[in-house]
Amino acid sequence: MTQSNQSQILGVLGGGQLGRMLIQSAINYNQDVYILDPDENAPCKDIAQKFTQGSLKDFDTVMAFGKECDVITVEIENVNTDALQALADMGKKVFPQPHILKLIQDKREQKQFYKENGIPTAEFMLTENKEEVLAKKDFLPAVNKLGKEGYDGRGVQILKSEEDLENAFDAPGLLEKLVDFDREIAVTVARNERGELVAYPSVECAFHPTANLVEFLFAPAQISPEIEEMAQQIAKAVILKLDMIGILAVELFVTKEGKVLVNEIAPRPHNSGHHTIEANFTSQFEQHLRSVMNWPLGDPGLRTPAAMVNLLGEEGHTGPVLVEGKDEALAEKGVYIHMYGKKLTKPFRKMGHVTVLDENVETLKKRAQRIKDLIKIKSTT
């Protein structure tokens, strides 16, 4: 018989919406969560057991924070991995493990990892500077990615033809063959120290045409059982090859020829899993908690088909938040609004999301579009 007096402290580097939704799950288990975030108004501030304002990139700050915790995790990859390694060496549980965060921080290492481990991914070439990109014009059309510091579409650009080459990044990066994909899907996998491994059903992602952010997500993905099986196997292979503990979002391309290629991965709760809060038996946030705390993993199955709509700050609006259309949306059956507690909006800032449940997959697409047209995040000034 297991016993638990819930005395372990979980520390999270980052106090944004992902940490906030993690805390919402942790409350159900009396699981204390400490948060470190540079923003004094971070979304987690009011609901964490302890909130520390400080840099995630500063060695001493992360060390001091981590020493107060028993288990340490992240909701953002861009953190000081040397401090995390030092904490792990002290005996703290750090999940995902620091070497995995280090790998994720460099897209060049990530791609090489796929190659070395037989994980299918788009063909690529490493480039050290702009000059090297310019020399690769035969490789176009391609995606040019910075090795480091890319996030939410920053540090990523498409180079279609020779004219685009003048925008090439002049820093270590890579060129990746532009994949002529049929659709983009994502599979979330989770693994704990007991060796349990679960995979969520694939979801389908629709990106914003210009902002390079997920705009809509649909679960389940409209793919064949064979593609689904391939996607699940690839996602499981990635977390196993990484030997990772925690939750991992694997974004995949399904090509027109029916191949499945890894695009990017995120070793934390991810935008592509937000619908799981209402749509699946176990939400990705609870699964993250279960995996890093080494509790039994939960069933990842889908209860009800769902769409997810990101609520991005409207263009032309910067300042205190004004939400338009909330009431109309709330009046609909199976509509779930999640606001992230951010005091200020700015164009394309992720301010919240909405999940729509509907047994009818076709209806879901229309309803998601209507919700997007209805709810607008503006500023009061």
Add this chain to the structure above:
Amino acid sequence: MTQSNQSQILGVLGGGQLGRMLIQSAINYNQDVYILDPDENAPCKDIAQKFTQGSLKDFDTVMAFGKECDVITVEIENVNTDALQALADMGKKVFPQPHILKLIQDKREQKQFYKENGIPTAEFMLTENKEEVLAKKDFLPAVNKLGKEGYDGRGVQILKSEEDLENAFDAPGLLEKLVDFDREIAVTVARNERGELVAYPSVECAFHPTANLVEFLFAPAQISPEIEEMAQQIAKAVILKLDMIGILAVELFVTKEGKVLVNEIAPRPHNSGHHTIEANFTSQFEQHLRSVMNWPLGDPGLRTPAAMVNLLGEEGHTGPVLVEGKDEALAEKGVYIHMYGKKLTKPFRKMGHVTVLDENVETLKKRAQRIKDLIKIKSTT
């Protein structure tokens, strides 16, 4: 088009588990919640935007707290209603309205309200003292209830025969004919200022044999469509006759003759609605928020049949909490644990609850019993 900048403060009198689960819902809407509770370690303390330690019964304390809020609600009935009335007179929104709380605080007034409004309820007689009860031996078997201060089974006893009469309460109370019921059910209704009114499907309650607390709850109740319709209509009639805004739990007896009688009511989220967090389209906590904030009400429909098990402190255990069997329970599909953040356990204290989802209603009963046998709330000392 409605607009909302979420600047209204919601104040809650009481910071126990009901307030805690209300805050978990409020987080999704950036809805700030202030809490007043006499216990410095109340379950809401760490997650409320503002926590004030103070008496719920003291006029000045409630006034000072309420003045900081725009909308004021309760998670317990035993509060200073004079202060709430004064706040309402100042223009604050107070839901449920103070006169309703006053009515609920006195079981004698409650019963007379049913009688005057044609709400079916068990036959009763008012008694002023023990002597009056002794004179009513022809009315036995009966339930003897104290008019005031009863809660969770306190102030309620069954007088079966003349020998029991010596235990009669010697204070203003009532005698209620013991109902030979087939089952006990509950219907939750909610109403907002827009005049919207929704009713949840009936649930079936199984009480602890000695502690007079709900031990198990099953949704939906195993009753005929006719009984279901009667129960829904009665619950709606109660909230309408009360002219109440907020959420109201109506506990009902279904008699062996197929009558439906109101037993007790609670104008707040209630133990009989805990399963709604996972089992229904809109949880009772979100519905409470929607009703008192005058947002559109949510669909009350059941998504999946469910059982709810209260986690009560084990007999013989008083002190810091030790949870046994959590891991085994978590390994099951569709099991949701909610711990209430209470630092100390004592016999029969409500420490948490578990919801079990299962499409098979028969399986649910077995699984609920297994969860109850598995998870034990003990003390570390």
